[in-house]
Structure formats: structure tokens, C-alpha cells
Amino acid sequence: MLILSRRPGESVTIGDDITVTIVAISGSQVRLGIAAPREVRVLREEIHKAIQEENRAAANVPEAGRKLEDALKRLQSKKPGEPDK
């Protein structure tokens, strides 16, 4: 990981198309501005990681067919018009 020090108002560039600017610092919080092409997805890292992990958890689940069938039986056991509890 490249570590740099920047002051508010200063920026770093990533490749040719991405610029990260320190907009403000308030206490322990840093406000960042990110300029990137539309096709580049910019996310809070923990969100990106969480979705990656959820995708991985959903992929190739063992006995998926049986679990889907069990879920179906449960979904179908509810009578139509039954109110939510």
C-alpha cells in the first residue's frame, strides 16, 4: 500500500483518470472527494467487502436444490390472503 500525507485541498491521482482529494478534516474524520470515470465503481470499502462475501456465500451452496425445495414447501404452506404476523 502506498502511504502519502496530504493536507486539506490536496489530492492524489490514481492512473490517468482518478483523483482523490482531501476536502476537509474534522476531528478524526476525513472528507474525501473522488473524481473517477462513470464506469469505475467507488464504494466504502466495508460495503464492497460485505457484498463480495455475500456473493461468495451464495455461490455453489452444497445441497442447494434440497434447500430450495424445502424453502418452497414452506412458502407454499402459507394460505393465500394470510395476514402477516
Add this chain to the structure above:
Amino acid sequence: MLSNDYKAKNPANLINNPAGAAVDRLAALGLQDKELFLPAGLLGFPAYQHYKLEPFEPGDGSESPFLLLNAVGHELTFPLIHPASMGLDYRFPSSAELLAALGARVPEDLLPLLIVTLRETLEEITVNLQGPLIVNPIAALGAQLVLEDQPLRHPLLKPGAAEDLMRSC
């Protein structure tokens, strides 16, 4: 004028029969036997771009709202469900960038499919509302959107469903 906020598509057959056969749904959407291309793949699986959407058909021949997203040429599969099949009022933003990326003219060209995370017990099965797979069935293009304000794990079964089942026995 592009709407900022698009409600999940609800063709008449889905409204009348939300838990209806995925086979019929795929046919109605024109996705049967079509290969779906995800230019950016799914988060965590960027190299897998070519998929087929297939209905999940239970062994007893009953109707199923579930779909399977199967990678072409690889052992990789994800179960999916349309939010309407769960009675969910699900909305996602349709930006100009999203429309362009999926070859769509208007937001109504797009539909959301939710990835189902299967777990050991039925009550723990969840659907991912935070990372929907947005599909343009006509262009056969798809992308996983990230909607930070939506829950990552939404229960498939309504709370109390287990108790309801026991009471009905």
C-alpha cells in the same frame, strides 16, 4: 425524462401469481435459452461474465419462483428470485449510466433479480437487497448494482413463518 427511481417491473402474470413458475417467467421475459452477459461480472467474481438463467424446477414438478444463474463453462451457480415473488415493493435507481451500460432505453426495460443466500436452516435464508442483479432481458445484459441503504440480508421467509407452519399442523 429519466425517472430517478424505478419500481420493480410487474407484468400481469407476476402480480396475479407472484409465486408462479419460473419457467413461465423466463419465457415471459424472453430470457429462456438466452445467454446473459455481465460486463463487470459479480462482485468477487469479475472473471465470470457469461451466464445462463434457468428455472429451478423442484423434483416433484411443483411451481417454483426460483431461478438459477449458471456460469457458462464453469461450476458456478447462484440462486435468484424476483422481488415480486416475495411480495416485496422493491425499487432501484436507474441512472443514465446504468441504462447505457445495459443497453436500455428506459428504466422499464430493466428488472431486478435478488441473489439468494441459502443457509442451513430455512429461517436463515436471506436475499441480497443491497446488491441486486439488474437485467435488461432484451439486450441480455446484466450488472450488479450496490444500493448502500438497502439490507444485505433480508429474510426469505417472513418472521413468524415457522410458528405459522406449526400452528397449521
